Amino acid sequence: MSKKTKEELLLGYFQATLSKSEFQEFNALLEGDTAFREEYLFRKELQQALQKKELNEAAEYLHSLRSDNPLPKKKNPFGVWLIAASTIVLLGLAWWIYDGTTSSETDLQQLYVQYYEPYENVVHPIERASQMQDLTDQAFAAYEKEDYATAVRLFENLKEQNQDPYLAFYQGIGLMALDQHLEAQEMLQTYIREGGELKNRALWYLGLSYLKTDNPEAAKKALKPLADTADYKSEEARRILNLLD
Missing domain, CATH: 1.25.40.10 (Tetratricopeptide repeat domain)
Incomplete structure (x- = not known):
């Protein structure tokens, strides 16, 4: 079997298809070849960015489904209270965002978290x-x-x-x-x-x-x-x- 190129090793790593010997070769390149490591880092971060993008798109899609197909209304004795509570939470969140972006005394701990x-x-x-x-x-x-x-x-x-x-x-x-x-x-x-x-x-x-x-x-x-x-x-x-x- 012919030896894999660097490009094939990178593709094999991200597709989880490397054999044990190929994985060892991949690690050796990662530690000894600066250009190979930089390409790996770039693809790793690109993969993470795409995964986050896909999650956001999935969430937006689900939201659109719920908006287009609202659940049938049912009588709920707690409905008014739930709406009121949700409104308070949303108002509180809006104020937190506003205050966090305008206050000169930014909560450093919150930023860290x-x-x-x-x-x-x-x-x-x-x-x-x-x-x-x-x-x-x-x-x-x-x-x-x-x-x-x-x-x-x-x-x-x-x-x-x-x-x-x-x-x-x-x-x-x-x-x-x-x-x-x-x-x-x-x-x-x-x-x-x-x-x-x-x-x-x-x-x-x-x-x-x-x-x-x-x-x-x-x-x-x-x-x-x-x-x-x-x-x-x-x-x-x-x-x-x-x-x-």
Whole structure:
């Protein structure tokens, strides 16, 4: 059987059709070929964007079905109260949106909750059938299972064996998930200083961490470079900066 091209390996990964040997070759390229990794990251984020778009379109479609085919009216002794309660909730939500976008005292904690979600493992995909003998596999498997305490400990152990800069990035995000933000900020700053390939993503998470620790000036400093680009989370960064100004 002929060896697969890089394009075929990428397609096979996203279609979940790679054999064990092909998966190993894919991982080797991901760690050793910068252009291959950048193409993988681009397709991974494109896939996520398309999935979100499909979910939004599905929700809109369901909404249109309900609008076009309303349920037959039935007498309901609680109907008036439900309508009144819904109205209050909607008014409260409208005020929250208005107040959140105009108040000079933006709730930093709420902004953090609104935007924070752990970054996916895009540098060391885990083969589910693997025996997890490799420490890197174990660390990222724990990360994907949201066992962040174990992941952070294993990332620290890994840093004693090699100097891969992305370890500090994922360790920082794991620390954020554990609500250890001062340590997380230190890790992310280290990664940014070393010019890691995921630098813009590190800036995004660093900015969010500063929001969580009530440091809006530091958050603005971290997010400003993102807002000035058309790169990762640039639109979200601009929204947050507008709220903080």
